[in-house]
Amino acid sequence: MGHxxxxxxxxxxxxxxxxxxxxxxxxxxxxxSHHGTGSAGPSAAPPVHRVEAAARETADAGAExxxxxxxxxxxxxxxxxxxxxxxxxKMLRREGDARKLIVGVDQNSYRWGYxxxxxxxxxxxxxxxxxxxxxSVFGDANAITFRPVxxxxxxxxxxxxxxxxxxxxxxxxxxxxxxxxxxxxxxTAGQQVLAPRSSTITGYNRTLAHKxxxxxxxxxxxxxxxxxxxYGAYFWDASRNVGHNPDHVDVDDLSVPNQLDCLVRLxxxxxxxxxxxxxxxxxxxxxxxxxxLKGEPFTTEYYGVAARRGADDLVARINYVLEQYRSGGADSxxxxxxxxxxxxxxxxxTGPPAPRYLPGA
Amino acid sequence: xxxxxxxxxxxxxxxxxxxxxxxxxxxxxDEGRGKAWREGAERLRRAARTEPGRLRLIxxxxxxxxxxxxxxxxxxxxxxxxxxDDVVGRGQTVKDTADLYGALADADTQAATGFLAGPTEPSDxxxxxxxxxxxxxxxxxxxAENVAPGSHSAALIARINGRLPVYxxxxxxxxxxxxxxxxxxGAYLRYANERMAGTDGILPAAEDLYTEQSARLNAESxxxxxxxxxxxxxxxxxxxxxxxxxYRNYRMTNRVFNRGMLSATVACTAVLxxxxxxxxxxxxxxxxxxxxxxxxxxxxxxxxxxxxxxRADENLTLISRGSVVAADGRTDLYEVDFGAKxxxxxxxxxxxxxxxxxxxxxxxxxAAIDAVATWRExxxxxxxxxxxGEFARAREEVNGRGQTSExxxxxxxxxxxxxxxHEQDEFTASAKNGRGALAWLWLGAAVLAVxxxxxxxxxxxxxxxxxx
Numbered sequence: 001m002g003h004x005x006x007x008x009x010x011x012x013x014x015x016x017x018x019x020x021x022x023x024x025x026x027x028x029x030x031x032x033s034h035h036g037t038g039s040a041g042p043s044a045a046p047p048v049h050r051v052e053a054a055a056r057e058t059a060d061a062g063a064e065x066x067x068x069x070x071x072x073x074x075x076x077x078x079x080x081x082x083x084x085x086x087x088x089x090k091m092l093r094r095e096g097d098a099r100k101l102i103v104g105v106d107q108n109s110y111r112w113g114y115x116x117x118x119x120x121x122x123x124x125x126x127x128x129x130x131x132x133x134x135x136s137v138f139g140d141a142n143a144i145t146f147r148p149v150x151x152x153x154x155x156x157x158x159x160x161x162x163x164x165x166x167x168x169x170x171x172x173x174x175x176x177x178x179x180x181x182x183x184x185x186x187x188t189a190g191q192q193v194l195a196p197r198s199s200t201i202t203g204y205n206r207t208l209a210h211k212x213x214x215x216x217x218x219x220x221x222x223x224x225x226x227x228x229x230x231y232g233a234y235f236w237d238a239s240r241n242v243g244h245n246p247d248h249v250d251v252d253d254l255s256v257p258n259q260l261d262c263l264v265r266l267x268x269x270x271x272x273x274x275x276x277x278x279x280x281x282x283x284x285x286x287x288x289x290x291x292x293l294k295g296e297p298f299t300t301e302y303y304g305v306a307a308r309r310g311a312d313d314l315v316a317r318i319n320y321v322l323e324q325y326r327s328g329g330a331d332s333x334x335x336x337x338x339x340x341x342x343x344x345x346x347x348x349x350t351g352p353p354a355p356r357y358l359p360g361a
Numbered sequence: 362x363x364x365x366x367x368x369x370x371x372x373x374x375x376x377x378x379x380x381x382x383x384x385x386x387x388x389x390x391d392e393g394r395g396k397a398w399r400e401g402a403e404r405l406r407r408a409a410r411t412e413p414g415r416l417r418l419i420x421x422x423x424x425x426x427x428x429x430x431x432x433x434x435x436x437x438x439x440x441x442x443x444x445x446d447d448v449v450g451r452g453q454t455v456k457d458t459a460d461l462y463g464a465l466a467d468a469d470t471q472a473a474t475g476f477l478a479g480p481t482e483p484s485d486x487x488x489x490x491x492x493x494x495x496x497x498x499x500x501x502x503x504x505a506e507n508v509a510p511g512s513h514s515a516a517l518i519a520r521i522n523g524r525l526p527v528y529x530x531x532x533x534x535x536x537x538x539x540x541x542x543x544x545x546x547g548a549y550l551r552y553a554n555e556r557m558a559g560t561d562g563i564l565p566a567a568e569d570l571y572t573e574q575s576a577r578l579n580a581e582s583x584x585x586x587x588x589x590x591x592x593x594x595x596x597x598x599x600x601x602x603x604x605x606x607x608y609r610n611y612r613m614t615n616r617v618f619n620r621g622m623l624s625a626t627v628a629c630t631a632v633l634x635x636x637x638x639x640x641x642x643x644x645x646x647x648x649x650x651x652x653x654x655x656x657x658x659x660x661x662x663x664x665x666x667x668x669x670x671x672r673a674d675e676n677l678t679l680i681s682r683g684s685v686v687a688a689d690g691r692t693d694l695y696e697v698d699f700g701a702k703x704x705x706x707x708x709x710x711x712x713x714x715x716x717x718x719x720x721x722x723x724x725x726x727x728a729a730i731d732a733v734a735t736w737r738e739x740x741x742x743x744x745x746x747x748x749x750g751e752f753a754r755a756r757e758e759v760n761g762r763g764q765t766s767e768x769x770x771x772x773x774x775x776x777x778x779x780x781x782x783h784e785q786d787e788f789t790a791s792a793k794n795g796r797g798a799l800a801w802l803w804l805g806a807a808v809l810a811v812x813x814x815x816x817x818x819x820x821x822x823x824x825x826x827x828x829x
Contacts, residue, residue: 108684120753260548
């Protein structure tokens, strides 16, 4: 027994020395290697190319440039129509309890699409819009079945017909146009910084230098940081296994499965700021009066309602609903919903994004 | 102390016998000790030339063999007894680590169950959680006294001790947010669950502790069950020497019996038989404790924790509601985890059924298997409701009254508790039997060996007296 523990102590010493060597090596080597991947020079490795491609795509969407596949901006949708067609007619033939609009939604995005456990009802900005569409199609705002769908399932669930439409903080992008049809944009979102009110961080700028920034795995936020990380924030991209952080900052705190997990880390003092899109950041701020959105959004994304490809009549109808939803300025249904769910955290708005339509369709 | 020169002597060529007419032997380089040894050997040789001298030598050899036999038997017997005693004591420590592991896993499950019930947690769930944390704290302080300071087990206990208060703090934060209907509460609960059950969490440390203490139990059982070969060999040697001495005595005197040597033989035989019988009985007891108790306990305890983990995952599927996805990017992480844990649970129960040695052990295992099948069905019904967005119905399937997952899980848990209690009793009873068999061997061996040595000397002394 005494012998065994003596041996353990011996090994402990060896391990400690080994660990000390490893730490020294890591401290001297890691910053260098990060500079290597951080700079988008000619020596950049393949993953960095991939990152830039993804980032360019986001930027394209923001700049409303034409999609290479269609030759049109991603946000341009079919002109509005109150008429019907094969898709809507088929939906209207549903009988009894099934005579409802099936909507793919999020159930965890506070203020957007959230299943409130206290009331067992879905609520939020996205949910209000879904009700408006159901009212137009079935004449009853409550003729609706909400079906929770995960981010990755959104387009497959549309394609296989499990849901009629998806209203789920879904960004319109050229890539997604290959898998789904989008309505006109109903919300302008962007990546934004969230930090404690008392923090010295003032936005996406040099105040982020050497601050620990939490992002959700694979999110647009981390892709933005990865482009060049201009302000020297500490972050980690788990899906590509690259990032920039000193050893004492745990990568599990910097990169989390769900954006809400970032607020946990922020409250526990494990990170200094969160970067996520402002819609979700607002939902976080709504749950913690001690944090706030900092600065302005530094990217531009548009949310749209998605439908199955080829469901042109349904998309035209949704665009028609959106026209009505947006109209009326300060008294519009859009504005009322915004005021109810988002104004407190996102502040006053200039109104919904202007619709863009495809010419002559 | 006499060994090195002895070895040397047997290796070197036999020294030339000191004959008066011969020349004195050439002194070896290491003269000093060799000389003393040779003088001693010479005296023995001279003594062996006469019959009384030979008898004296025989008597001394017999007494020495018997005493060495007795001493080695007493030493090995007490060593085996000490190991068997360790097995009985370690069994309690292992039970405590299993209980700790179970209490921690149960705390996590109760926290998730109460959370899912909504802003107002049911008071029975709250008190079950508090009970688990209190029990874990009590067990931890008890275990800290029973493991070697500085050992890996002690480090594991320190780790659990350090992390448990952090965990309970996170649970309270989750509860506070849940009370205000904030989804943040779910994120805190997931975070707490990760601290408890994640790869670097509390439960893996508790599992390591359990595994380590079980391994130590096996090692102690193994050393108690190791045959005392030296004692047996010496016993046979002593008996052979006694037989040879008596045969010689018969040849020299035509007397069939020498009472002293005979009683020495009887005493030696008794020690040897006792040794063999005690070791066999001890071996059987400890083997039973291992086969009928400990092996079943290992799988049953594993099954219990897997059932608790699966139950926590089941609650978390309804709490996280798809916000954390598995590696495939689609399926709910906790749904995947639930499947994996119940698969392990199933395998454990199949194993336990194979290991169950009697009806009392088998019945609860079969009941648990049956309940797990029901549980899986009800869980699937809940998952279907959840996928259809019918949260209230999903929660009803999982946590409501009547035919729910909750109730099926409770049956699994109760059946496992019964099975564990039964196997624990079997283990303790068998291990105590094994220890009891080895209890007085050391004393018996010592007393009988002394008697045998005295008898042998008296027996030889009787012959010797005929020469005076």
